[in-house]
Amino acid sequence: MNFTITLSDIQQALLKTMPALPRKSTIPVLEHLCFTAKDNLLSIIASDQDITIMTKVDVTCEEEGEVLVPGKRFSDIVRALGNSGSLEFKSDEESFNIGIKTSFGKYKMKGIDPNEYLTLPELFKSERPNISFDGAELKVESPEESDAAEGDKEKAPVIYLRKEEACFLAEKTSYAVSMDEYRPAMNGVLFQFRGNYINAVATDSYRLVKASIMPEQQNLPEEMDVIFSARTADLLKKSENDIVISFVVNREKITHARFDVDNTVVVSRVIDEKFPAYEAVIPLNNTLFIRLSKTELISTIKRISIFANQHSHQIILKLSENEIIVAAEDDDTASSGSEAINGTFNGEYREIGFNYKLLEELIQYIDVDDEDRIRFEFSESSKAVLIRADDDSDNLLMILMPSRTK
Amino acid sequence: MAWNDIIGQHRVKNVLQKAIKENRIANSYCFSGIEGIGKEAVAIEFAKTVNCLSPVNQEGERSACGVCDSCKQFRFLQHPNLTFIYSLPAGKSSDSKSDSSFSKLSEEQIEEIQAQFKLKAKDYYHKIAIANASQIKIASIRELKKSLSLSQMQAGRRVIIVLRADELSKESANSFLKTLEEPNKDVTIILITARQDQILPTILSRCQQIIFQPLSQDELEQLLINKQSVGKTDAKLFACFAQGSYQAALEFLNEDIKKLRKDAVDLLRTALRKRVYRYELASRIDDILASKDKKKYIAVLLHLLVWLRDASTVSLTGNINFIVNIDQKEDIQSFAKNFGSKNLIQAIELIEKSISQVNKNVQNQLIFLNLFLKLRKILLF
Numbered sequence: 001m002n003f004t005i006t007l008s009d010i011q012q013a014l015l016k017t018m019p020a021l022p023r024k025s026t027i028p029v030l031e032h033l034c035f036t037a038k039d040n041l042l043s044i045i046a047s048d049q050d051i052t053i054m055t056k057v058d059v060t061c062e063e064e065g066e067v068l069v070p071g072k073r074f075s076d077i078v079r080a081l082g083n084s085g086s087l088e089f090k091s092d093e094e095s096f097n098i099g100i101k102t103s104f105g106k107y108k109m110k111g112i113d114p115n116e117y118l119t120l121p122e123l124f125k126s127e128r129p130n131i132s133f134d135g136a137e138l139k140v141e142s143p144e145e146s147d148a149a150e151g152d153k154e155k156a157p158v159i160y161l162r163k164e165e166a167c168f169l170a171e172k173t174s175y176a177v178s179m180d181e182y183r184p185a186m187n188g189v190l191f192q193f194r195g196n197y198i199n200a201v202a203t204d205s206y207r208l209v210k211a212s213i214m215p216e217q218q219n220l221p222e223e224m225d226v227i228f229s230a231r232t233a234d235l236l237k238k239s240e241n242d243i244v245i246s247f248v249v250n251r252e253k254i255t256h257a258r259f260d261v262d263n264t265v266v267v268s269r270v271i272d273e274k275f276p277a278y279e280a281v282i283p284l285n286n287t288l289f290i291r292l293s294k295t296e297l298i299s300t301i302k303r304i305s306i307f308a309n310q311h312s313h314q315i316i317l318k319l320s321e322n323e324i325i326v327a328a329e330d331d332d333t334a335s336s337g338s339e340a341i342n343g344t345f346n347g348e349y350r351e352i353g354f355n356y357k358l359l360e361e362l363i364q365y366i367d368v369d370d371e372d373r374i375r376f377e378f379s380e381s382s383k384a385v386l387i388r389a390d391d392d393s394d395n396l397l398m399i400l401m402p403s404r405t406k
Numbered sequence: 407m408a409w410n411d412i413i414g415q416h417r418v419k420n421v422l423q424k425a426i427k428e429n430r431i432a433n434s435y436c437f438s439g440i441e442g443i444g445k446e447a448v449a450i451e452f453a454k455t456v457n458c459l460s461p462v463n464q465e466g467e468r469s470a471c472g473v474c475d476s477c478k479q480f481r482f483l484q485h486p487n488l489t490f491i492y493s494l495p496a497g498k499s500s501d502s503k504s505d506s507s508f509s510k511l512s513e514e515q516i517e518e519i520q521a522q523f524k525l526k527a528k529d530y531y532h533k534i535a536i537a538n539a540s541q542i543k544i545a546s547i548r549e550l551k552k553s554l555s556l557s558q559m560q561a562g563r564r565v566i567i568v569l570r571a572d573e574l575s576k577e578s579a580n581s582f583l584k585t586l587e588e589p590n591k592d593v594t595i596i597l598i599t600a601r602q603d604q605i606l607p608t609i610l611s612r613c614q615q616i617i618f619q620p621l622s623q624d625e626l627e628q629l630l631i632n633k634q635s636v637g638k639t640d641a642k643l644f645a646c647f648a649q650g651s652y653q654a655a656l657e658f659l660n661e662d663i664k665k666l667r668k669d670a671v672d673l674l675r676t677a678l679r680k681r682v683y684r685y686e687l688a689s690r691i692d693d694i695l696a697s698k699d700k701k702k703y704i705a706v707l708l709h710l711l712v713w714l715r716d717a718s719t720v721s722l723t724g725n726i727n728f729i730v731n732i733d734q735k736e737d738i739q740s741f742a743k744n745f746g747s748k749n750l751i752q753a754i755e756l757i758e759k760s761i762s763q764v765n766k767n768v769q770n771q772l773i774f775l776n777l778f779l780k781l782r783k784i785l786l787f
Contacts, residue, residue: 024508026519027484049486049559116482119475119560181548182584184555229556255557269556272590 001065001091003037005057007102008083013044013057014075016264019235021071022048032068034117035089037061046071047118051231055264067091068112069098077107157221159193159245165213166243169200170236172211172365172396177230178204185273188227193220201278202233207358208278208399209365226254227271235259235266282399283384286377290319291390292343293372297326298363300339304328305356307337314403315356320349328356352381353405362387362398381405409455409469411530412447413652414625418616419467422452426468431456431563432614434586434595436571438602439618442653446569447530448618449596453488453565454480456594476562483527486559490523491546492569493539507545531633533653534569542568544578551585554593564593571597572604579606586612620650630655639732646730647708661705667731669694670709677778678785691774703764703774711757713738714750721746748785756780 017033025031025048034045042059045052069091081087081102088101096111161169170189178186183205192199196218200211226247228236236243236259244260248267259266301315308315308328318325324343329336366374366389373390387398409419418437425431437445451470455461458470458477470477479485494507495515508516518536525532550566558564568574574582586595586609597613599605621629626645629652630636636644636659643663648655673694676687694706716729720742726735760777764770 024506024511024516026508026516026523027482028520029482029484050553050556118484118486119479181551181581184551187552187555250558250561253557255559255561269559271555272557273555 001035001037001067001093002063002089003042003059003061004086004088005042005059006086007078007081009057009059010078010087011083013042013055014078016055017044017046017053018071018075020046020048020051020053020266021075023072029068029112029116029118031071032112032117033071033074034066034114035069035091036066036114038064045117049118050229050269051235052267053264054267057263065091065093066114067096067098068114068117070109070111073109157193157224157247159215159220160217161198161215161243161245163239163242165198165215166236166239168213169198169211170233173200173202173209174230174233174237175361175365176202176204176207176209177233178202180204184271185227185275188229188271189233190225190227190275190278193222193224193226195220195222201275203276203278203281206355206401207362208281209362210278210282210397210399212395225275226257227273227275228257229268229271232257232266232268232270235268281384282397283377283379283386286379286386288345288347288378290317290324290343290345290376291373292324292341292376294363294366294368294374295372296341297374298360300326300341301356301360301363304337304339305360307335308356312403313355313357314353314405315359316351316353316405318349318351319345319347321345321347350381351405352378352385353403354385354400355403358400362400366396366398378402408472409451409467412444412451413629414621415444415448415618418448418618421616422448423467426452426455431594433589433593434597434613436597436599436602436605436610436613436615437618438599438615440620440651441600442531442533442648442651442656443618443621444531444652445598445618446526446567449565449567449598450480450483450488450530452596453485453563453567453594456565457485457487457560457562476560481527483523487562487564489550489553489564489566490569491542491550491566492534493536493542493573494519494546495536495538496541507543507549529633531652540573542571542574542578544575544581547578547581547585551581554585554590558592562592564590566593566595568595568597571599571609572601574605574609576606579609583608583612621652622650626650626652626655630659634659642732643730646712647705657701658705661702663709666702666705667709667713667734670706671713671737673706673778674710674713674781677782683782687778688775691771691778695770695774700764703770704761707757707761707764707777711754711761713741714754714757717742717745718750718754721750745785753781753784756784 021033022030030048036043036045037059038061040059040061041056042061043054043056045054047053077100078087081104085103090099090101091097091111096113098109098111100107169191173189177189180186186203186205188202190199190201192201197212197214198220202209239259239261241261246258246260247254248256248258253272254270256267257270259268304315304326305313305328307330309330309332315326315328318327323340324345325338325340327336327338363374366387368374368389369391371390375388375390377386377388378384381402382404384399384401387400388396412419437449439445454470454477455468457480459474460471461468462471470480476485480488495511515536522534522536526534554564589595597605597609602610623645626648627641630641630644631638634656644655644658647658647663673687673690676683676690679686694703712730716731716738719728720726720738726739729735729738731738756777760773763773
């Protein structure tokens, strides 16, 4: 194999694939990148068996071929070479010795026989779903001609998501994903496709976040739930462009999700568990409302939390009709703090406690308009509290369990 | 490797074959039996067969085809449906929840592990030995649980093989319970252990237990001849010493078995001298104990035991063909002639007792001196 590529191109390509390269693995091939040069295109594959990423980049190819390249060493040298200039890559088809030539000098390393690489998920073999979006209309080009032979293959849905839509869903939920090893279903973000809208839900049993969008594509699957792992959600969050999501279905079960972004394909396993029935948790018919300013509340929490007990992390909102007081105290160190903030409450005097870490994190993710208002809705001080921007949009709902006050 | 390459263990093979054919594979098995009799080999072969895309039925046995995509990945033991869990060396600091089980290990340690599995892929009977690894860490179990909750990478049955399951730390074992009890669909967990009594009863009771018997002498001989190209007479000798364990036989292979035997017999000869023997006996014992290697002491005692067994066989049956030390016919015959009338059985019992004492860490010098003085009493008086 022999090709030339500009350094900035290869750097970009590596940046995209490296997230899937495990730093340490007991399976040697996983520490390698799979390079395939064909038709002036270089494809680079990295995989840790959970997530597999393939990206394609233009090269000037003199001799086609395939080789496994030591991932860490190669990316280290490419990073150290800087941005300008180009790189000539050569590998021997028999000894798998790799030679790299740049304006600085020559480097050599040992590759591995590509035949030892993993058998990749079938998805890579299939083509990118032919779907495009020109701003007004979604075009799904009929792929029938190309894979008529595979007609018996189960048809899996294809979803087109704008970059902003995908980021919104992933960013607003992924931080609330549970780390609890005994509840694997909650270790990911649930995506619900419901005809014309998509819900993304994450919970760690103390809080629950639900983000919804109405994407521009309207013919979504009617009733489809899939749980993406936290890592997959992180990749969605960092997506650089619009995404085409498709799925591999095996024995009526979704086994992999495939994300196409430009020339990069990410194939990820999904969490094969049942997500808890979260709808029942969302409190409806709330009669009590607190309205206050987001920025003011955050800065108050920052100060007051210094005086909170370091085990319970509890702060207390003392609510009365004309005054809202945020207070915390720690008996162990005999410290306490309290501040009054602007806001309104529509009930009789009561106290409600929260873990300030969870509360602060939640509030930061709320998008507010110029008026900066957020709203807490609840029915009793001991029941779940719904937190949202103080408008009527339903696109981001957060639920937080209050902590017990003395 | 294929099912045919697994020596002996017919009963176990039948049980597993039946489970595969009737599609009644248990969620978790516990393979127990002494070291080095093919427990791991059977487990890997089992995983290979249940994942094979076009298994072949031959002589009533279902085995992997060896050529399909799935079998190809088994060649390097990197099939995504095959996971090994094993002890790892302690990392630099205590493991916290987010760490992967490998992140604390140095490059060299990772390379060592990779090299070990390469050997294992070549020979399923290879024993994975990782320096300083004595505990199955909870991080490994956590990773496993995480990966089991994900959808399958490839169709088939996921097989988790826990090597030396007795090394599960208490925390790991407890965190493993729920997974063992109700694993996801299409998952089989195989615990492998030579020390079943060391496993928590809560773990054991969740597994279907399969007991492996030690290999027979003939099977071991065959294994040594086929795999290690050992000569026939030597194979017999090694097989006899190994007491049913292929692993033990291999360890003997690496040692100079003839020198050990000479040491043992010389010790006995010294102890049986008519007059001045005390000083020399003590110094010979010191020579042997100088190695500070418990395995070697036991090997010496075993040699002595087999020697006496040969002698008593000859003196009781008069037939020289049943002996193990075939190359030492004359010596054994003359020994049998001189001491055949003595209570050789009692002598053998004494040696067996000494071996168990070495294992129990009794002071070695005392064991040896005591043994040989008693042997002298039995054989001379």
